[in-house]
Amino acid sequence: MSEVLFRINELYKYFGATHAVDGASMDVYPGEVLGFIGENGSGKSTILSIISGMLKPDSGTFELDAKPYTPASQAEGIKSGVSLIAQEINTLEGLSVAENIFLGLEENFSKHGFINLKKMHQMALDVLVASGITDIAPEDDVRHYSIEQRKMIELVRSFFIKPRLLMIDETSTALSHVGRDELYKLINATKEAGNSVIFISHDLQEVLRVCDRITILRDGKIVTSKMADEVDEDQLKTLMVGRELVGSFYRTDYDAKISDDVVLQVRDLKCKGLGGVSFDLHKGEILGIAGLSDSGMHEIGRAIFGIEYDVAGDVKVVESGKSVKTIQESIGEKIGYISKNRDTESLFQAASISDNIAVHCMDVLSKSIFVSPSKMKKFAEENAKTLEVKMREVGQNVSELSGGNKQKVAVTKWIARGTEIFVMDSPTRGIDVGVKAVIYALLVQLNKQGKSMIVISEELLELIGCCDRILVMRDGRISGEFFRNENLREEDIVQKVV
């Protein structure tokens, strides 16, 4: 443990007034898996982006194997043996699987400037098969593959590169169990070769299981590092948040009675990937929808809100007796939808918080075609307070906010316009403990106000913890129904899921 594989000296990175990384120094030792944990906006991803060469630091230096390491770009980083599997999808559409795997490494297959495609495809097939992946063909365009499969392609790429330092940023959430096993295999292989891994995940249990040592970050600073076998989940949470997390994470009540009043009737809802689903949503109920990603669970939300095409069946708002088909009709009947793709679908990244909130509520703000800018700003300021969005001012761009705060803005938009029925698709995706608790508290808060919610999530524990009732989806149909009770365990639901 004496020699150091990678060293970070006094790293600083500011984004405007935000101190994303504020003087971080640390060492990574050969053959270790180092976990990086911290709340959203604590600087984890920023540090990895800088190490990979994607971002430039304001100041600070790196040493790789005791030699200075200053990557000008990601490709240079890879050549030096530093590779990042980012949170975002990093495969390029329009290129084949093989081309993606060997991106920037084409010289291995080229002669006099011509690339030997056949050799490349064969090589790609070899590495894919070696990783136990048989459902991906090297010559196909990556756009034909799902997000998970594309992540696998990135993994395979890292297998091939055999980096000295492998960095994995919040990848497991996009992967199923099989994919995760591949990921862990890659981590182990890297470790056994005497190379190191930096691993970021919001799932603390996973971090504890996978990592040898865990470094905790808060507000761009490194708080401390702990050996994984010396700490437990609660200690980590406390270290991350910087204060004792009191009480339970989830709801504690088990005696809440669901009202008999139905607010939303869904009858035989059908669309692509959804084969006829019927259920009632009761007033003040938190209804969870569980399942695997392709079980039709996401389609339910999209079909109710009117996003999916060719929807058959009926979604009826009981109070008004109206059936809703389009997005406008749904919004008119006080249904709100929060997409799982927060950054592209539920928020305007390049717009201010004020614009995001106020433009969403134009019809509430004014009945005529005119609307006053000062009124919009005031409206946004007032509403941003309800969920305590962490910001400098409402004129600030949403893209500058951390994941949890973005989600707060996304929910605020709907609360501000008096939405009664919330459809939330994966509301805590990519959000960490401190903020997750806020989102759960938010669900309860909305619930107390008598709002009804449909919460779609792949995380069973969170559904068990929050929901009054859980519907389980399999192959586009409802395969099970569970009511809130203390003895409900994850395994019970899993049986219905697969």
Next chain:
Amino acid sequence: MKSKKLTRVFSQLSSLIGLILLVALFAILTKGTSLTMLNIKTVIGQSIILMISSVGVYFIMSMGMMNLSTGGIICICCYVLAKVGKINIPLGILCMIATGTFIGFLTGVSVAILKVPSFLATLCVSYIIDGLIIQLIASQAESIPFALYDMDDFSFKLPLLIVVLAVCWLISTRTKFGHHVRMVGSQEQAAIYTGISVNKVKIIAFVLCGILCSIAGFLTAVRSGTASVQSGQGMMFNTMITLVLGGFPVGGGTKSNISAPIIGSFMLQVLTNGLAILNVSTTIQEAIKGVVFLAIIIIMTNKGNIAGLFQSKNSIKANNTLATTTLGEKQ
């Protein structure tokens, strides 16, 4: 904090400062000729048509779209005014505005509902009009009614300009539509999920642009006294360079500001006028405009990071190939 605020104010005012610098530059180069009252009046007079049509294009480009049919709409509006105006002048003006509105509507429908990319749709419209006009007018220019010649006067044009600008400013900053336009340009998918009727917004924007172009067409006709194949020529490019000179963000979106077409058209006219006083031939002027346009686009798209463009070849290639796509549904 204070310096940060200053830089923000500076970046907002940068195009205004650019305008002042440009005026000063030509004042020196032309030894004061460009600042004579007569010349200032000429510049303002020339800016009016450009300003009105660029304000129209402003709404389109705020949505992240293009409008290449400005010149064409102006041209056909001139023709309609000349033809129908011979029968009855008010009817002529009405028909002219109806023509602009109708073309705007058709373009809007093909862009919004038929999903034709805006630059293609408007380019086609432009060619269709070109073809029609050449067929209709042949080489003979159509003269407009004499009574309309009086309209080419400051006492009419300036109030008209002020009213048009005031209305457009109101639309852009004080109406729901004005905000929606920018949100569509900012992120269309999010706009749809927010419940904005994106198609409606698009069609209205194109109609609005069509109306403004027909007003510009009216002013073009009364200024030249004829409707010819040349009417509105060069407008397509001039409106775009105007917006860019005025500091308009290339992709549109929330940072779009209606001051861009106003300041930009003054800048372009000061430039054109100054070059004319300096006896630079009109053909070379076009070339200069092209270079200026390209230069500004390069500066804007690279956000001042020009030095980064000249890094080693490898890193540029790497930056391009490893561009990250955001996690989104692509099925």
